[in-house]
Amino acid sequence: MTIKTTSPSAGSLRTEGPVGSPDEVENDDYRYLDIGLPQEIERLKQTGRIAAAREACLKLLEEVAEPQLRACLRAESHRMGRTARQFCVTRDRALELIRAEWPEFSSRQLDDLIERKRIDYRLVEGEVRFLDNFLDSLRVYPAEVPGLLPDSPSDTAARDSMLKRMRDAGGASRIITVKAKISVPGKRVGETVRAWLPIPARAPQQSQIEILSMTEGGVVAREDAPARTVFWESTEIDTFEVAYRYRIDAPYVDATAPAPSSHVVDAPSPCGADLAEIRPHALFTPYLKALTDSLVHRIERPFDRARVIYDYLTGHVDYRYQPDYAQLDAIADNCAKSLRGDCGVMALTFVTMCRIAGVPARWQSGLYVSSDYIGPHDWAMFYTEEYGWLWADVSFGSSSRRSGDEARRLHHFGNLDPWRMVSNSEFQAEFEPPSDGVRWDPFDNQMGEATVDGRGCDEVEMLREVELIEMIEA
Structure with missing residues (x-):
């Protein structure tokens, strides 16, 4: 049995870090987003004037001393620097992609899907932009987009049979073997790559955790780490792998x-x-x-x-x-x-x-x-x-x-x-050892993170894979 998932935007493209003192922003700054931007900067952001909003954040950082507002400004400037790369599909391109599968699709139908909140968007320099995976969101609702190719069907019969057996037997258990991988294809000679891949943690339903193999030099975090990983640091290689096995128990309660x-x-x-x-x-x-x-x-x-x-x-x-x-x-x-x-x-x-x-x-x-x-x-x-x-x-x-x-x-x-x-057993848990750059996702970790010379990698800079090797009933 081999089932594999690869991060959707992975590749060898190397992007520059967000403009404006990227080395000053820290993962912990994201805890202070609730402070909020001053109204005049928030208006720039919401109307899609991203470059002007970021410039205003950096200017205000020169004037204010209050630490929580400074943290918010740094985090806001950093994440706005990533906005255009995530929301990269223009309206014309969205219509082109949909019409490749559904030629009769109209501009008014696109507006209707937006109004019904089936598609997320942002204004980027005054232009409506959609996420690069917006079609995946639409496929969740096949009755509303009958002209699109359906989402890959899942084995609902196997799932329903498993849930029924679980209810009849009072629970179910599996022994599962998985292989995970992360690489930074754009690493340059002499640069230091640090990488963190998630691995099974001690949890109420999870036990018998074994690390079967891993790239040399990996450091395994303690079993009860709130965001458990295996960590590497290298100037020589850019690809890291780990294989692990664990037991998962699913008790049933009526x-x-x-x-x-x-x-x-x-x-x-x-x-x-x-x-x-x-x-x-x-x-x-x-x-x-x-x-x-x-x-x-x-x-x-x-x-x-x-x-x-x-x-x-x-x-x-x-x-x-x-x-x-x-x-x-x-x-x-x-x-x-x-x-x-x-x-x-x-x-x-x-x-x-x-x-x-x-x-x-x-x-x-x-x-x-x-x-x-x-x-x-x-x-x-x-x-x-x-x-x-x-x-x-x-x-x-x-x-x-x-x-x-x-x-x-x-x-x-x-x-x-x-x-x-x-x-992961906590939302926004820090790694062990902590990341030396701003993570792609400072709040959750399911596919891994990497930094290059202290700069956090964007999703498009990382190739991340997870593969099911074996699953047996326990």
């Missing part, structure tokens, strides 16, 4: 039945951090507090509070591909308002609303590893006294609602499946 007599999994009890805000994306904003209160204000049992939050999100939020999370603002609040998001956006919104409701909740992310697909995925955990720690996969619940599969939607409140790899 969320409609009485609570079990003992906790489902043996995991550390919740702590204060499991009820706290996370700057800048999991803040208890006035809107999120009002929305959460409207859902749970008459519900006493924490388990039922988590359930009504899950029901609301899976019933109202639709899937849409996102740019890298560094380009997003106030993730949980915006998801609740726009009712759009990907797996991580939905998971973080669930975590935030649970915490507002007094239900401890945590983030998990890594890979979804099925018989016909392997790739990045995010989900959540929540805690109640009766059950202990359970799981919620909001994006899978949302897709189940769209396809009319209520049994699968119900399954993913309380349960996952044995097709997972957990590498």
Whole structure:
């Protein structure tokens, strides 16, 4: 069995770092995006005058001393420097790409898809630009774009059979072997490449972790690292690989039945951090507090509070591909308002609303590893006294609602499946050792990151692959 996923924009193109003192920006600066830009700079940004907005950020940095505003300005300038490279498809090019598959597609139909929030866009120097993978977002809704080629079908029969067996047997387990790779093809002679590839971490559902092989010189982080990786540093090579094996257990809980007599999994009890805000994306904003209160204000049992939050999100939020999370603002609040998001956006919104409701909740992310697909995925955990720690996969619940599969939607409140790899247990966790450049995604890590001479690599500068070697029932 060999199933492989390659990062979508990978290649040997070398880009210059964002203009304007790129060495001064740090990953931690992204924690202060909630400070917000001054109105005059925000207006420049929102109207697509990116170069002018970045110049204004750099000018203001010469005038202000307050450290949090300075951090926000540095992060904003840095991420605006990446905007044009991510939102690179013009309107004319978008129509050309769609019409290559659907010749009758009209300009008005494109406007309609934008109005219905099926396509994300930004204004770049006054011009509407779409993400380079905007077609993938459209294929999620085949009934609305019947002229496009359908998305690659997944093996739903195998998935449904596995979930049924899991429910009948009270759970399921797998032993999974995976190979991951990262390279920086544009590395120049003498430059120092540092690379971090995610590997399995100790988690309530994950154990028996083995590193089977890796490129010489790799340094493996501790098993309970919140963003576990294997790390390399080299001036000689630009490609790094690791192969690992682990056991994943997926216990099953019938969320409609009485609570079990003992906790489902043996995991550390919740702590204060499991009820706290996370700057800048999991803040208890006035809107999120009002929305959460409207859902749970008459519900006493924490388990039922988590359930009504899950029901609301899976019933109202639709899937849409996102740019890298560094380009997003106030993730949980915006998801609740726009009712759009990907797996991580939905998971973080669930975590935030649970915490507002007094239900401890945590983030998990890594890979979804099925018989016909392997790739990045995010989900959540929540805690109640009766059950202990359970799981919620909001994006899978949302897709189940769209396809009319209520049994699968119900399954993913309380349960996952044995097709997972957990590498991250905290949102925005730092690497061990820390990255010496600004990461492509400072908030999550599923496919790996690299720096060259202290400059963080953009996605197009990294070739990243993950491959399923073997999966057997345990």
